[in-house]
Amino acid sequence: MSENRNSYCYHCFAKVDSNAGEFCAECGKRHSVHYSQSYELPAGTLIGDGRYIVGESIGSGGFGITYVGFDLKLEKKILVKETFYHGLFKRNVNDIDNPQPLKVTYGRDFSLDNIMRKTKKECVSLSEAESLNNIVKVYDWFSENNTAYIITEFIDGVTLDERVLEKGCYSWGELYQQLKPLMKSLEKLHKKGIIHRDIKPQNIMIKNISDDEEEFILIDFGLARSVETGTLSTMGISFSPGYSPIEQRSFNVQDGSYTDVYALAATIYFALTGETPSKDMADTIEGNFPLINKLNSKYNVPDNIVETLKSALNLDYKERCKSIAELIRLFDKKEQKSSVSVSDSKENIEKDIDKPKISKSTTESSSNKKSFFATAAGKIITAVCCGRCYFCE
Numbered sequence: 001m002s003e004n005r006n007s008y009c010y011h012c013f014a015k016v017d018s019n020a021g022e023f024c025a026e027c028g029k030r031h032s033v034h035y036s037q038s039y040e041l042p043a044g045t046l047i048g049d050g051r052y053i054v055g056e057s058i059g060s061g062g063f064g065i066t067y068v069g070f071d072l073k074l075e076k077k078i079l080v081k082e083t084f085y086h087g088l089f090k091r092n093v094n095d096i097d098n099p100q101p102l103k104v105t106y107g108r109d110f111s112l113d114n115i116m117r118k119t120k121k122e123c124v125s126l127s128e129a130e131s132l133n134n135i136v137k138v139y140d141w142f143s144e145n146n147t148a149y150i151i152t153e154f155i156d157g158v159t160l161d162e163r164v165l166e167k168g169c170y171s172w173g174e175l176y177q178q179l180k181p182l183m184k185s186l187e188k189l190h191k192k193g194i195i196h197r198d199i200k201p202q203n204i205m206i207k208n209i210s211d212d213e214e215e216f217i218l219i220d221f222g223l224a225r226s227v228e229t230g231t232l233s234t235m236g237i238s239f240s241p242g243y244s245p246i247e248q249r250s251f252n253v254q255d256g257s258y259t260d261v262y263a264l265a266a267t268i269y270f271a272l273t274g275e276t277p278s279k280d281m282a283d284t285i286e287g288n289f290p291l292i293n294k295l296n297s298k299y300n301v302p303d304n305i306v307e308t309l310k311s312a313l314n315l316d317y318k319e320r321c322k323s324i325a326e327l328i329r330l331f332d333k334k335e336q337k338s339s340v341s342v343s344d345s346k347e348n349i350e351k352d353i354d355k356p357k358i359s360k361s362t363t364e365s366s367s368n369k370k371s372f373f374a375t376a377a378g379k380i381i382t383a384v385c386c387g388r389c390y391f392c393e
Contacts, residue, residue: 010043010055013070013077039084039091040065041102047080047144052151054080061086068154071139078139081150083115089147104147112143119148125194125221126152132189134182136205136219155217157208160271161201170271172301176331178206179268182216186264187324190257196221197255199263200243201270241279242288243267247317249281257323264324265312272299285313305331 009016010033014026023030033043033056041047045054055068069080084091090105119141126138140151158166170178182204186196196203198220205217245262266277269289278288285292292310295301308330314320321327 006044008053008055008070010053011068013053013055013068038093039089040093041067041082042093045102047149048140048142048151052078052080060084069151071151077154079152079154081152083119083148085110091145102145104145112146112148115148116143119143119150122221123150128192128194129185129189132185134185134215134217135189136217136221152219155205155207155219157206157217159202160204160206160216160267163206164201164271164274169274169299172272172299172305175268175271178214178216180328180331182218183264183324183328186218186260187257187328190260190324195255195257195260196263197248197259198240198244199260199267200240201267204267242277245317245320246281246315256317258317258320261312261321261324261327262314262317264327265309265321268309269295269313272301283315285310285315288315289313 007015007017009024009027009029009031011029012024012027014024016024016031037057037060040057040060041054043055046052047054051071051073053070053072055070057065057067059066064084065082067080067082069078070076071078084104085106088106088110091102093101123138123141126136129135130137136155137153138150139153142149164170189196196218199218203218203220205219207215207217209215240263243263243266245259248259266289269292270276272295273291275291278290282288291298292306292313295306295309296303308321308327311319311330312321312327321330
């Protein structure tokens with residue numbers, strides 16, 4: 001299959017012939033791929049015993065690199081997620097036909113066995129969700145080039161933060177209508193003992209089903225883990241500023257579904273206001289979410305929904321809404337009590353106020369639309385190889 005790798009555009013993977021011009025007729029991009037980083041795999045690299053073609057890099061974060069790719073066996077577009085800990089892993093890329101330049105090197109604190117153990121944990125988490133809607137699907141995982149690779153479905157869409165940047169904030173009715181199916185799937189994951197631990201606008205992909213219908217899909221299970229709710233786990237500090245609850249910023253983390261409840265509520269706050277929650281963890285809800293008390297007057301969110309969000313954003317997890325199921329129940333109950341339907345909410349928003357348009361200065365828009373690391377280097381802080389972190393478990 002290796003001779004077929006030059007028959008595709010490495011951006012969109014449309015087929016190209018030998019007489020094709022400088023630009024792809026399908027996506028309009030130049031056939032040649034330029035790299036901003038020397039450690040990225042060159043476009044056209046074959047992995048997985050020659051089954052998968054690696055295309056352009058579309059995202060790079062603290063934990064690795066994400067590439068668009070193509071499955072030569074099934075002839076479909078995919079995503080390739082490569083484990084690459086920035087600042088700790090090294091690679092010198094020269095020639096795609098020479099396997100050694102593609103080999104990742106790292107210090108003695110790392111081993112391929114540990115990397116694959118962590119990869120297996122993530123993939124098992126995802127395989128548990130295979131039958132669930134609104135959760136990204138994983139197809140394959142393996143080791144190569146002295147590191148790990150995960151092959152997942154390719155989602156043609158934008159992230160939630162990019163959607164808000166482009167089209168403005170959601171009304172409450174619109175948002176809940178789209179988010180509720182994802183919440184139900186997330187609750188089923190929690191019942192299996194799996195929490196995501198990194199819910200944020202950059203990790204929710206939006207796929208357009210039709211002009212009036214969107215589908216929210218939760219991606220990037222890199223920090224997901226199987227837990228027994230209510231038990232302490234000693235693991236590295238891994239969090240996303242503004243969206244991770246305070247208990248997640250400790251080596252002794254009290255894991256539970258309420259961790260995802262907080263992050264989901266913070267994501268809802270962003271989608272309603274276009275404002276990123278404070279990166280510096282304040283000691284009050286208002287300090288972290290300055291517009292929380294203006295959701296009703298400025299954004300037409302029913303008061304009872306605002307109170308439910310405040311409960312979900314409580315800094316003390318013992319006082320917080322405990323589960324996604326409880327959050328759904330409260331949202332449904334509050335909607336009935338406030339008699340605000342999806343259509344009514346949308347109509348009131350359009351009639352009473354203009355939907356706020358978000359400038360680039362008020363949101364942390366990801367430049368990567370489909371990245372499964374979906375976090376710029378430095379946004380996630382992780383303690384690695386401490387002898388008691390989740391990587392070393």
